[in-house]
Every structure is written in structure tokens, then in C-alpha cells.
Amino acid sequence: MEKIRIIQADKYVGKKVKIGAWIANKRSSGKIAFLNLRDGSAFFQGVVVKSEVSEEVFQTAKNLNQETSVWITGTVQEDTRSKFGYEIHVEDIDIIGESHDYPITPKEHGTEFLMDNRHLWLRSSKQHAIMQVRNEIIRATYEYFNKEGFVKIDPPILTGSAAENTTELFHTEYFDRDAFLSQSGQLYLEAAAMALGKVFSFGPTFRAEKSKTRRHLIEFWMMEPEMAFMKQDESLEIQEEYVAYLIQNVLDNCDAALDTLNRDKELLKQYTQLPYPRISYDDAVELLQKNDFDVKWGDDFGSPEETFIAQQYDKPVFILNYPKAIKPFYMKPHPDRDDVVLCADMIAPEGYGEIIGGSEREEDYDALREQILAFDLDIKEYEWYLELRKYGSVPHSGFGLGLERAVTWISGTEHIRESIPFPRLLNRIYP
Numbered sequence: 013m014e015k016i017r018i019i020q021a022d023k024y025v026g027k028k029v030k031i032g033a034w035i036a037n038k039r040s041s042g043k044i045a046f047l048n049l050r051d052g053s054a055f056f057q058g059v060v061v062k063s064e065v066s067e068e069v070f071q072t073a074k075n076l077n078q079e080t081s082v083w084i085t086g087t088v089q090e091d092t093r094s095k096f097g098y099e100i101h102v103e104d105i106d107i108i109g110e111s112h113d114y115p116i117t118p119k120e121h122g123t124e125f126l127m128d129n130r131h132l133w134l135r136s137s138k139q140h141a142i143m144q145v146r147n148e149i150i151r152a153t154y155e156y157f158n159k160e161g162f163v164k165i166d167p168p169i170l171t172g173s174a175a176e177n178t179t180e181l182f183h184t185e186y187f188d189r190d191a192f193l194s195q196s197g198q199l200y201l202e203a204a205a206m207a208l209g210k211v212f213s214f215g216p217t218f219r220a221e222k223s224k225t226r227r228h229l230i231e232f233w234m235m236e237p238e239m240a241f242m243k244q245d246e247s248l249e250i251q252e253e254y255v256a257y258l259i260q261n262v263l264d265n266c267d268a269a270l271d272t273l274n275r276d277k278e279l280l281k282q283y284t285q286l287p288y289p290r291i292s293y294d295d296a297v298e299l300l301q302k303n304d305f306d307v308k309w310g311d312d313f314g315s316p317e318e319t320f321i322a323q324q325y326d327k328p329v330f331i332l333n334y335p336k337a338i339k340p341f342y343m344k345p346h347p348d349r350d351d352v353v354l355c356a357d358m359i360a361p362e363g364y365g366e367i368i369g370g371s372e373r374e375e376d377y378d379a380l381r382e383q384i385l386a387f388d389l390d391i392k393e394y395e396w397y398l399e400l401r402k403y404g405s406v407p408h409s410g411f412g413l414g415l416e417r418a419v420t421w422i423s424g425t426e427h428i429r430e431s432i433p434f435p436r437l438l439n440r441i442y443p
């Protein structure tokens with residue numbers, strides 16, 4: 013008899029197998045018990061018929077508590093009534109670990125309660141589905157960038173300077189000096205791009221942002237490609253191709269998860285159609301003003317503004333060329349006007365907000381030096397970064413995709429806290 017995982021059931025129809033599982037749920041009558049079994053790979057039904065098993069096994073089945081772990085022995089059968097398509101006719105049950113008073117019952121629970129029990133909440137079918145979408149996005153990311161000839165580079169997490177904005181830094185001690193947790197690997201990736209041409213990173217980043225919104229995490233994972241000899245408009249083409257690739261792979265490989273999440277697959281299909289629309293920051297301000305938003309040129313957009321702009325389109329939209337004053341020091345100014353930079357944010361549809369931020373980088377030594385000073389940054393900390401512009405500087409561009417923003421959007425989840433196993437939020441670092 014083989015030990016299998018639930019996900020392999022289709023290959024064992026009619027065969028007797030052994031499965032290690034937890035009891036996700038159970039209902040029973042005098043003659044039959046239905047066990048909702050989960051083993052991490054999938055959920056399916058175990059059927060225990062009183063007349064087919066010993067009295068002892070039937071009583072065991074009837075008394076099983078939620079989340080008790082068991083060895084189930086039985087025969088796999090087709091089950092046309094379930095979406096999964098298979099079930100197991102149970103012959104024997106061996107209890108491995110008892111479970112009593114499991115806190116997350118099938119009834120509704122409040123968010124704070126679920127967050128306090130995140131270590132257990134992860135077991136529920138919705139969370140299971142979201143983690144599968146997350147895993148597929150990670151898998152497809154590596155596949156896409158490897159296929160395109162990028163080299164994975166791991167920038168440091170402990171850094172001596174700010175990559176994005178000095179107000180959002182997590183401070184720590186580094187022996188006798190200060191250090192900060194990385195907000196972005198970009199500056200190091202620029203160095204690596206000058207060594208390897210096309211590179212990408214995928215790792216945790218940290219922002220001490222006092223934002224408590226459904227889009228903000230304190231610790232999140234970012235995927236950052238950086239490309240030498242690449243202008244901003246070429247980078248936009250890679251961004252849209254990459255995002256469409258992610259969505260197509262989730263559609264192809266996470267069908268059951270999308271069903272569990274009730275995600276509209278037709279909408280997702282629509283998002284795989286390229287190109288994505290582009291609107292300039294200038295035009296976006298005008299559009300917002302015409303629609304009674306209280307914004308003036310030079311303001312950054314908040315989530316109501318982003319959502320309104322996104323609603324004008326049926327796919328993600330790029331907002332191009334923001335004012336220089338509201339973007340980081342490293343961005344290259346537009347060649348025809350000095351007040352905007354060569355950058356773009358990709359805004360997801362359905363109110364999910366910015367999922368990518370990217371730009372062309374300033375490649376001129378003097379111009380970059382001036383910018384570092386203008387932003388009041390400590391020039392000593394950026395000497396190495398400036399040197400990249402001294403030895404064969406080339407046009408280069410890159411971008412960063414927030415993994416959890418992408419997971420939240422593609423899985424159709426309301427809040428970003430469910431897109432990462434253990435979210436770090438403004439007022440939460442437990443569990």
C-alpha cells in the first residue's frame with residue numbers, strides 16, 4: 013500500500029492508499045460520517061460508512077475533533093459531485109495527534125482574533141489558496157527572469173544608507189556604528205548590473221512607514237530587476253510582459269486555488285492582454301481635476317486618486333513621469349524638461365494600487381552628485397554608488413514589484429495582511 017498525498021488522488025482511483033491528514037471539518041449521521049480531510053496539498057472528502065467498517069473505526073470517525081491528525085487508510089474513488097473530483101472510502105483511522113477546542117471554528121471570526129491566531133489560520137482553505145498563488149508568483153518570477161537571461165543577485169539587508177527615503181528607515185546598531193534594514197536593493201543591483209548586464213533580486217525589504225492601510229506592510233518582499241543599456245520605455249515593455257506572465261501562470265497552475273478564492277478568471281485573462289495603457293502624470297492630474305479631486309500639479313497621488321485613474325482602464329495602467337520633487341534622488345530627469353523624471357508606477361485595476369515602481373537612473377556623475385547633495389544625503393555613504401558613474405557609465409533602468417501587492421491583487425484578496433505568511437504591521441509583530 014502506498015503513502016500518497018491528496019493531490020495525487022487522480023492517479024490512484026480504485027487503489028488502496030494511506031494518507032496522513034488533519035480533520036478540517038466533519039459531519040456525521042447514524043450510518044455515515046463525512047470527513048473533510050486536508051494534508052497540505054489539497055482538501056478532499058473521506059467517507060466512512062458504518063456498515064463497511066468495524067464499530068470501533070466508525071466510533072473513532074464520529075468522535076474526531078477539528079484538526080486532529082490521523083493516518084487514513086482507504087480506497088480512492090471518483091467523486092463527480094465535488095470540484096476536486098475524488099474522495100477516499102475510509103477503511104481504517106489511526107489517530108496521530110489529538111486536538112481539543114481548536115480556536116478557529118467554521119463560524120465567522122473577527123480579524124484581530126484571526127491575526128492573533130495566524131499560526132493556525134494559515135491552515136484554512138482560503139489561506140491555503142492564497143499561499144499557493146504566492147508560491148506560483150515566486151516560481152514564475154524565477155522562471156521568467158532566468159528565461160530572459162537575468163542573473164539573480166542578493167543585495168545586503170543590513171545597509172549603511174537609504175535607498176529610497178530617509179524617513180522610512182529601520183535603524184539598528186552595527187557594532188560601533190549605525191545601520192539600517194534595506195528598503196530596496198536597487199543601489200547594489202545597479203552595481204551588479206554593471207558586472208552582469210541584467211540582474212534581479214528577490215528578497216525582504218523593510219519600511220518604517222506609519223501607514224495602516226490595506227496595502228502596506230512593514231516587512232515585504234520585493235522583486236527588483238536592473239538592466240544595463242536599457243532606457244525607461246524598454247523597461248516598461250519588460251514590466252508589462254512580466255506581469256502578464258505572472259497572471260498567465262497563475263491561471264494555468266492555480267485553477268483550484270482561484271476557485272476557492274472565487275477569483276474572476278475572465279478578468280485575469282483580460283490582464284494578460286498587452287500592451288497596458290500609459291498616461292502621463294500631467295494628464296493624470298488634469299483628469300483628476302476635471303473630476304473634482306483636490307489635487308494640484310506636484311502632489312503625490314493617494315489611494316483614491318490611483319483607484320480613480322485605474323478605473324478608466326480595463327487593465328493595469330502606467331503613470332509616467334512624476335515630478336522630480338516627489339521621487340527619489342537617483343531618477344534621471346526627462347531630457348526635455350527638468351521638473352519631471354523618467355519613471356513610472358504601474359497601478360493595478362480594482363483598487364489594488366501601485367504594484368510596480370521603476371525608473372531610468374541618473375548615469376551622469378556630476379548630476380547624480382548634485383542630486384545626492386540636494387536631497388541632503390551623506391555623500392560619504394554614496395561614494396561607491398557615485399563611482400559606478402566614473403568607470404564606463406551606461407544608461408540603465410530597473411523596477412521593483414511588491415510581491416504581496418501582486419499576490420493580493422491576483423488572488424483578489426481584500427487586505428495585504430493575508431498575502432504573506434506572518435505579516436508585520438504597524439501594531440503587530442506577533443505571531
Ligand code: 4AD
Nearest residue numbers: 196198228229232236367368369410411412414417
Ligand atoms: O516604489 P518603490 O518604493 O520602489 C523602489 O523601492 C525602487 N527602488 C524599486 C526599483 O526601481 N528597483 O517600491 C516598489 C514596490 C511598490 O510599487 C509596491 O508594490 C511595493 O514595492 N511596496 C510595498 N508593498 C507593501 N508594503 C509596503 N509598505 C510597500 N512599499 C512599497
Ligand code: MG
Nearest residue numbers: 357366368369
Ligand atoms: Mg513607489
